[in-house]
Amino acid sequence: MSETAYPPVSAHLDDVEAARTEGRRKMDWAAQHMPILEALREEFEADKPLSGQRIAMAMHVEAKTANLVELLALGGAEVTITGCNPLSTHDDVSAALDTHENITSYAVRGVDEEGYYAAIDAALEINPTITVDDGMDMVAAIHEDHPELLESIVGGCEETTTGVHRLRAMDADGALEYPVFAVNDTPMKTLFDNVxxxxxxxxxxxxxxxxxxxxxxxxxxxxxxxxxxxxxxxxxxxxxxxxxxxxxxxxxxxxxxxxxxxxxxxxxxxxxxxxxxxxxxxxxxxxxxxxxxxxxxxxxxxxxxxxxxxxxxxxxxxxxxxxxxxxxxxxxxxxxxxxxxxxxxxxxxxxSPIALGHPVEVMDQSFGVQAACVRELAENGDAYDAGVHDVPDELDRDIASIKLDAEGVDHDTLSDTQAEYLDSWDHGT
Structure with missing residues (x-):
């Protein structure tokens, strides 16, 4: 795709080992407060639902995101990741991710515009089967600069409002060539992450x-x-x-x-x-x-x-x-x-120099939905046509249930009679 591959994060840092140690410390702290990803981790490690998948990601590379990336790799995928904002990357976390044998991180804080897009191109060298985006820059790069990749891509996920808006505009123009889940618009993301x-x-x-x-x-x-x-x-x-x-x-x-x-x-x-x-x-x-x-x-x-x-x-x-x-x-x-x-x-x-992004517990929910959607694409991607798709409601509810179980919160469920009533049209007042 390019004559000279853009180097991974380790080539940009002076003290790589110190960065990796600190990045892993941040990831471990976040992981303690991410019960949804912990539950999914057990499933993904046992079942390897992503075996054979190649996942290219453009995200805010910090500790919470890193735990999602590692989850996907533990599920059997080969993963590349770069930043979706030149100033949101934590270099130490990026370096920690790059130590995993199935993960290559190209994310570096403070890159110029040329470096930003070169890193996206480098992440796409994996010839992805699935994309995970925050802002749609990777989807745009594939369609505009690397259309040869479209044939192998099963589908993608989009994390944020702006990216979904761009995707819907692209879809309306008939230009979106593969299915993408609008993760941003599902209740487990919108009601908690955004608010x-x-x-x-x-x-x-x-x-x-x-x-x-x-x-x-x-x-x-x-x-x-x-x-x-x-x-x-x-x-x-x-x-x-x-x-x-x-x-x-x-x-x-x-x-x-x-x-x-x-x-x-x-x-x-x-x-x-x-x-x-x-x-x-x-x-x-x-x-x-x-x-x-x-x-x-x-x-x-x-x-x-x-x-x-x-x-x-x-x-x-x-x-x-x-x-x-x-x-x-x-x-x-x-x-x-x-x-x-x-x-x-x-x-x-x-x-911002001191920024840490959203609270850990909030992103656990959003990234749980991301992981569930990636698994859905790996297992049932052929069922979705090109275009923007809502996250299947069952997947969203499953993530909510995992969170409630972790919090020790019980709730009511519909009786069979109630469920039948809601699904009927012939019951009157």
Whole structure:
């Protein structure tokens, strides 16, 4: 596929053994709090459901993700992985993964754009049968640059909102050539990862990065999807005054009826102490908004790519730029106002220097669904046509049951009579 293969992570590090030791320590800590992956690990090691599969992944390479990667390898697969964001990789975890005989990790923190896509190409050298993506960059690379790989690919999984949006657009154009599970849209992901994971990790990272409180501050949340709901709820719980901006009238109404102030971004920006974007779209915060912001405002992205805040426009307005704190870049404007951008406008909960991503317990659920979907593709991939597919409800419920069992939580089940009633059409009032 390329004349010179991009080297794995070990070639990029000075002290590989120290990195591997520290990466394994992080993975072991996370594994203690991931009962779903632990239960699946026993099944995968015993049954080897992924024997013969070659899995190429583009994910946020940190301790929680690493336990998913190792699970797939223990299930019999050969796995390659690279990053899905240039600033979210933990090099020590990437190095620890690379020690497994069935895993090759190309993920390196801080690579430039050329290195980022070269690593994706290198991961695809495996000639994958299954892909696992977070943002759809790998699926796009296959279709645009390596269409010869399509013949051997059984299917794929997509982790995040932005990736699913891109895939659905691709599918609508008739351009998606293999089946992909929209893991992001299934309840065990959406209701927990997006709401609790994004809400808690984004706010925690911003607070730790800045050493500032939310209490009494005007926190503007751009977008009121599941991620926005989580950020708004958690910010309100820390005594912030939450303002929501939305383009969808139904979501705006929902935010209004939840008790939040709803404003257009231009009005919200003028009141903001903190602005957090959660839309997955571009140009959410732009020049007209910068012009009315208060001195010292914090700007963070909890959506996906680094295009929600128009940093090019902000750079043109600025007369000076400097690092105010680790992970905080101040843009000083001609009138003396300083607008502070966190994590270079990338995912704040993953790209900030101290970022750890979503809580371990939350990602255990999401990655449990990922693993179940990979197994489904390996066993029944031929049953799915090219296009975007919902995760089978039975798989999603199974992951929830594993989690409840681990937590010692019991719950009701339908009686046969109730189940029959729900499935019938001829029972009247």
């Amino acid at each position: 609790h994971g994004t809400g808690e990790s984004s706010l925690a990272t911003i607070a730790m990065t800045t050493n500032l409180s939310y209490a009494g501050k005007n926190v503007v949340v751009a977008g009121y999807g599941y991620c926005g709901r989580g950020v708004a709820k958690k910010a309100a719980g820390q005594n912030a005054n939450v303002i929501v901006t939305e383009v969808d009238p139904r979501k705006a109404l929902e935010a209004h009826m939840e008790g939040y102030e709803v404003l257009p971004m231009r009005e919200a920006a003028a009141k903001a102490d903190v602005i957090i974007t959660t839309t997955g779209n571009r140009d959410v915060v732009v020049e007209e908004h910068f012009e009315v912001m208060n001195d010292g405002v914090l700007l963070a992205n909890a959506g996906h790519f680094d295009i929600e805040i128009d940093l090019d426009a902000l750079d043109e307005l600025a007369v000076d730029r400097y690092e105010a704190r680790d992970g905080v870049e101040a843009y000083e404007l001609a009138d003396g106002r300083r607008l502070n951008v966190l994590a270079e406008g990338r995912l704040v909960n993953l790209a």
